[in-house]
Amino acid sequence: MGQWIDRAFALFEEQQRYRGIDVNWVKQKLTGLKIETPSWGYGDSGTRFKVFQKVGVPRNPFEKLDDAAQVHNLTGACPSVAIHIPWDKVENYSKLTEYAQSLGLRIGAVNPNVFQEDDYMLGSVTNANPEIRRKATQHLLECVHIMKEVGSDVLSLWFADGTNYPGQGHIRQRKQWMQEALAETYKALAPNMRMLIEYKFFEPGFYHTDLADWGMAFNAATKLGPQAEVLVDTGHHAQGTNVEHIVAYLLDEGKLGGFHFNSRKYADDDLIVGTTNPYELFLIFYQILEAGRDKNENVRKTAEHIAYMVDQSHAIESKIPAMLRSVLNIQTQYAKALLVNHEAVADAQKRNDVLGAENAVREAYEFDVSPLLAVIREEQGLPVDPMRAFLESGYQEKIAARGVGGSSW
Ligand code: LRH
Numbered sequence: 001m002g003q004w005i006d007r008a009f010a011l012f013e014e015q016q017r018y019r020g021i022d023v024n025w026v027k028q029k030l031t032g033l034k035i036e037t038p039s040w041g042y043g044d045s046g047t048r049f050k051v052f053q054k055v056g057v058p059r060n061p062f063e064k065l066d067d068a069a070q071v072h073n074l075t076g077a078c079p080s081v082a083i084h085i086p087w088d089k090v091e092n093y094s095k096l097t098e099y100a101q102s103l104g105l106r107i108g109a110v111n112p113n114v115f116q117e118d119d120y121m122l123g124s125v126t127n128a129n130p131e132i133r134r135k136a137t138q139h140l141l142e143c144v145h146i147m148k149e150v151g152s153d154v155l156s157l158w159f160a161d162g163t164n165y166p167g168q169g170h171i172r173q174r175k176q177w178m179q180e181a182l183a184e185t186y187k188a189l190a191p192n193m194r195m196l197i198e199y200k201f202f203e204p205g206f207y208h209t210d211l212a213d214w215g216m217a218f219n220a221a222t223k224l225g226p227q228a229e230v231l232v233d234t235g236h237h238a239q240g241t242n243v244e245h246i247v248a249y250l251l252d253e254g255k256l257g258g259f260h261f262n263s264r265k266y267a268d269d270d271l272i273v274g275t276t277n278p279y280e281l282f283l284i285f286y287q288i289l290e291a292g293r294d295k296n297e298n299v300r301k302t303a304e305h306i307a308y309m310v311d312q313s314h315a316i317e318s319k320i321p322a323m324l325r326s327v328l329n330i331q332t333q334y335a336k337a338l339l340v341n342h343e344a345v346a347d348a349q350k351r352n353d354v355l356g357a358e359n360a361v362r363e364a365y366e367f368d369v370s371p372l373l374a375v376i377r378e379e380q381g382l383p384v385d386p387m388r389a390f391l392e393s394g395y396q397e398k399i400a401a402r403g404v405g406g407s408s409w
């Protein structure tokens with residue numbers, strides 16, 4: 001393998017040098033990209049029609065970490081794992097933290113869950129019943145406490161709150177209740193913590209959702225202060241929405257906090273990242289890298305501290321290979337975006353050269369980055385083909401001993 005990689009990479013390097021791209025910088029950026037995987041992506045999941053139970057699915061949060069460690073060991077890119085409470089509730093969070101550390105991992109974002117209890121059927125922090133609103137806010141506060149125990153600096157908030165029928169809820173009143181709960185939670189954050197506010201335009205509410213789009217999340221975050229930012233889940237927009245435009249806008253406002261990456265064809269499909277929309281992913285990274293060159297330091301800093309997270313659930317596929325596929329696809333699109341020649345784009349834009357500008361962006365996407373990825377993996381002592389390495393490792397066969405009926409989300 002080594003020989004073809006070296007030859008292909010030499011050609012790639014020459015090609016990029018000719019285009020004015022610094023391949024060493026590209027390699028540095030590529031190895032610096034860290035992607036958080038979600039604990040719930042290792043458990044059983046499905047659609048509202050059926051959750052298929054798989055053999056070997058983790059039975060507890062510790063086993064989820066075991067599986068996440070496989071993804072990190074093979075890619076070197078996934079050192080942190082997001083947890084969802086109470087899906088990942090444990091008696092002793094220091095034990096979970098220490099276990100993560102023993103595997104070379106750390107706990108990442110803490111996701112409160114205020115959508116799976118019967119009490120929350122008509123809303124959590126926006127429920128008309130003040131006791132339920134209090135219970136939900138208490139859970140958010142409990143999660144800030146858990147963050148301190150596990151050493152997390154990201155509180156990732158998503159609310160299923162919404163209504164199904166006109167008149168079912170007082171929309172403006174609910175908006176105020178939402179802000180009150182967020183403000184109380186915000187106050188509990190330690191100075192190093194960030195609160196990321198996720199939005200989604202529908203589901204489970206089909207008439208209205210309290211935080212339906214980036215504008216509402218942005219407004220809520222702006223009112224709260226600098227530690228609150230917006231989280232963009234790529235599956236949470238209406239068909240045809242220009243997600244990279246939202247990304248650019250939030251970057252410019254210093255309010256882009258993180259991503260939940262997944263792929264979608266129709267709605268919040270939660271499919272493997274980059275399977276149906278790789279060009280969109282590339283264009284998102286193009287916007288981020290462009291913002292990373294901005295003369296405004298705040299914009300540059302925002303681009304640097306983005307929390308990249310995967311949020312996917314697997315109805316039919318094996319969990320660990322599916323997660324690997326997502327991570328590899330993200331790396332591929334990031335690598336391609338690193339090849340955009342921003343001067344060439346800016347130059348074409350200045351001349352109002354529409355086709356020239358479009359070409360300067362697209363041509364980066366058309367390069368084969370596999371030699372580059374192979375080389376950076378080799379240099380880090382990682383398998384050149386992490387998917388194959390996993391399938392040949394025997395791990396999947398080993399975890400079959402867990403049987404069926406592992407944890408599900
Ligand atoms: C909601 C969502 C949110 C949840 C996760 C399980 O659709 O994207 O991030 O926490 O799914």
Ligand code: MN
Binds near residue numbers: 158198233260311
């Ligand atoms: Mn999400």
Ligand code: MN
Binds near residue numbers: 233235
């Ligand atoms: Mn979602």
